[in-house]
Amino acid sequence: MEPEGAGYVAAPGLDRPIYVHRTAQGSYSAVLAECTHRRCIPEPAGDRLVCPCHGSEFTLAGTVLEGPAERDLPTFGVEVRGPLLVIETGGPK
Numbered sequence: 800m801e802p803e804g805a806g807y808v809a810a811p812g813l814d815r816p817i818y819v820h821r822t823a824q825g826s827y828s829a830v831l832a833e834c835t836h837r838r839c840i841p842e843p844a845g846d847r848l849v850c851p852c853h854g855s856e857f858t859l860a861g862t863v864l865e866g867p868a869e870r871d872l873p874t875f876g877v878e879v880r881g882p883l884l885v886i887e888t889g890g891p892k
């Protein structure tokens with residue numbers, strides 16, 4: 800089993816960071832850290848991302864759990880290429 804981990808990374812051309820999460824099973828998710836309610840930056844809190852502005856909650860993979868946000872966080876493809884973790888920033892899905 801691999802260690803779980805997460806953090807924000809900056810990406811050129813984006814005015815919000817990307818939140819990358821690695822599960823204990825070794826899979827990755829990458830979401831745009833921009834709340835779909837009014838654009839605040841959600842923060843990690845346990846197994847969720849919580850928006851500090853009005854309290855919306857999302858899974859670490861971006862699925863909305865609690866409003867007022869009604870839409871999931873945009874996601875990016877993630878690929879492991881040898882020692883590299885490549886986040887496809889051509890545009891959120």
Ligand code: FES
Pocket residue numbers: 834835836837838839850851852853854855866867868
């Ligand atoms: S901006 Fe995130 S809940 Fe309002």
